[in-house]
Amino acid sequence: QVQLVESGGGVVQPGRSLRLSCAASGFTFSDYAMHWVRQAPGKGLEWVAVLSDNRRNKFHVDSVKGRFTISRDNSKNTLYLQMNNLRADDTAVYYCAKDRYSSGWEGYIDQWGQGTLVTVSS
Amino acid sequence: IVVTQSPATLSVSPGESAILSCRTSQSVSKNLAWYQQKPGQAPRLLIYGASTRATGIPARFSGGGSGTEFTLTISSLQSEDFAVYYCQQCDNWYTFGPGTKLEMK
Numbered sequence A: 001q002v003q004l005v006e007s008g009g010g011v012v013q014p015g016r017s018l019r020l021s022c023a024a025s026g027f028t029f030s031d032y033a034m035h036w037v038r039q040a041p042g043k044g045l046e047w048v049a050v051l052s053d054n055r056r057n058k059f060h061v062d063s064v065k066g067r068f069t070i071s072r073d074n075s076k077n078t079l080y081l082q083m084n085n086l087r088a089d090d091t092a093v094y095y096c097a098k099d100r101y102s103s104g105w106e107g108y109i110d111q112w113g114q115g116t117l118v119t120v121s122s
Numbered sequence B: 001i002v003v004t005q006s007p008a009t010l011s012v013s014p015g016e017s018a019i020l021s022c023r024t025s026q027s028v029s030k031n032l033a034w035y036q037q038k039p040g041q042a043p044r045l046l047i048y049g050a051s052t053r054a055t056g057i058p059a060r061f062s063g064g065g066s067g068t069e070f071t072l073t074i075s076s077l078q079s080e081d082f083a084v085y086y087c088q089q090c091d092n093w094y095t096f097g098p099g100t101k102l103e104m105k
Helices: none
Strands: A003-007 A010-012 A018-025 A032-039 A045-051 A058-060 A068-073 A078-083 A092-102 A109-112 A116-120 B003-006 B009-012 B018-024 B032-037 B044-048 B061-066 B069-074 B084-089 B100-104
Touching (some): A003 A092, A018 A116, A032 A078, A045 A068, A045 B084, A058 A068, B003 B084, B009 B018, B018 B032, B018 B084, B018 B100, B032 B061, B044 B061
Parallel strands (some): A010 A116
Antiparallel strands (some): A003 A018, A032 A045, A092 A116, B003 B018, B061 B069
8 A cells, every 4th residue: 555654854043954755655666746734733734746657847835945945766656855954844745646646746655654743943 | 816705714514515715806617726734734625627526525514606706515514524614716827715614603
């Protein structure tokens, strides 16, 4: 079955960096676009970034542009999110998520990891 | 695109039906999804393309609408259906609504 396992979360001071990883299994990782979605404590969902299956196309929500970068290593079935210059309002559970559509993307997310908590605090 | 949901909280008895609403600030055609999220869990895709049930989703969940107004109907509510429901527009990047909490009456 599909598994997405995030790691790398923790407590970090404002202005510092963190890299999240997501290990994927149970499907052909290189065939699917992948997303990061976050959820601040007690709040709703916010889409963060998407990366195409072939790594050619990546997009980030405006609030993280220039600070966060999504990437992937298809040989390791792993998705990453490099987060620089972190701010208090980046505090959230970060979910790794798989797009439903292969060879492209639609934005419909049919598989989610359990999430990793990032807390930005001094 | 701004996505709104109503009501914020809906109280319904088991066995009854619930209708949840989602509106977008501009037309998204049928590029809309619904997710269910239970406490401490990741969201689960219920409906995509406004009305297509995702794999394994029971028939009591149905989606409708197009353009700017959408509904999620859950018929014959079961105990496991009480959760928070989010809609997501996928027409112009991706934005989620604030959610509707479906609670047991």
